Amino acid sequence: MERTETPADLAPWVEYHWTLAWDLPEHTAYPSAVIPHPACNLTVEHGAARAAAGGEVVLVTGVTTRRFEVEVTGSGWVHGVKLRPGGLVALTGADARAWVDRTAPAAELLPRGVLDVLAGLAPGTPAADATKVAAAAVRPLVPETVDPAHNRLLHLVEAMLGDRTLLRVDDVAERHGLSRRALERLFARYVGVGPKWVLARYRMHDVVTVLDSGYDGSMADLAAAHGWYDQAHFARDFTALVGVPPSSYRRA
Incomplete structure (x- = not known):
């Protein structure tokens, strides 16, 4: 690769x-x-x-x-x-x-x-x-003219990826002066999935990176730090995307 x-x-x-x-x-x-x-x-x-x-x-x-x-x-x-x-x-x-x-x-x-x-x-x-x-x-x-809506999307995605304090869609909308509905329309048009899904995927990548670095704290704390307030929900999401439960991933 x-x-x-x-x-x-x-x-x-x-x-x-x-x-x-x-x-x-x-x-x-x-x-x-x-x-x-x-x-x-x-x-x-x-x-x-x-x-x-x-x-x-x-x-x-x-x-x-x-x-x-x-x-x-x-x-x-x-x-x-x-x-x-x-x-x-x-x-x-x-x-x-x-x-x-x-x-x-x-x-x-x-x-x-x-x-x-x-x-x-x-x-x-x-x-x-x-x-x-x-x-x-x-x-x-490549289009002859810049698409301002796509540029706005890229700016939003960059913020979602780089600012780990953004854990909820409403946080993103408020930070960038958009209504939640406007944010959802933009993502549906250009990405095909909603901003909630995008945030969850980025935070899941963060979780995997933390585990790879040797995290030894509780899974409940790890989940809460990355936007999951229900540990069972976090475990289901992690298993669906990574293939094994978070505790098994850490042991491996």
């Missing part, structure tokens, strides 16, 4: 690029799971053999509300463009809600010229070279 930075001119829409390559012995499977982010991915996949691909290699995966799981076998190579929250909508005009928990051929959204460039990426292409090609393919999608 290798990450590469996106060119500066694409940064308002693309967060980074990632390249994944694998080569496993016969009869060996590797389960891979990722805690979801409120973002879409544009991928070129060789060897992943996902049923949703329909034989195509260029795919779009919308915001995933569940833990993203895939079983890796054989050999393969994937180059991905991780878009910023709302990036898919800002670049293509897509309905974000129609892509939640969905992977489909990118031909549903992207013009043929973009698809042809991406489909030309061959397995084994060095990550830096693949990033240059993918960036060149995405660049024609």
Whole structure:
């Protein structure tokens, strides 16, 4: 797995690029799971053999509300463009809600010229070279004028990610001078899920980071510090997204 930075001119829409390559012995499977982010991915996949691909290699995966799981076998190579929250909508005009928990051929959204460039990426292409090609393919999608609503969304998401004191949707709305309804409409339009879900996912990433750093306090305190006031609810959310209860994750 290798990450590469996106060119500066694409940064308002693309967060980074990632390249994944694998080569496993016969009869060996590797389960891979990722805690979801409120973002879409544009991928070129060789060897992943996902049923949703329909034989195509260029795919779009919308915001995933569940833990993203895939079983890796054989050999393969994937180059991905991780878009910023709302990036898919800002670049293509897509309905974000129609892509939640969905992977489909990118031909549903992207013009043929973009698809042809991406489909030309061959397995084994060095990550830096693949990033240059993918960036060149995405660049024609950039709108001629700035979308102020998308800019506002990015500002809100940056605050939600960086300010750990924001634990409730009402906190975000009040901090930024918006009504809760206006905030929810903005997220529904550009992300496809509500601000409450986004806050919960970011705080869950924080929880996992704290546990990884060797946290030895009570789970009740950990849950409360990150916005869960019901420990049972926290345990259910953690298990659904990480795959095991928080206490088992810490022991492991």
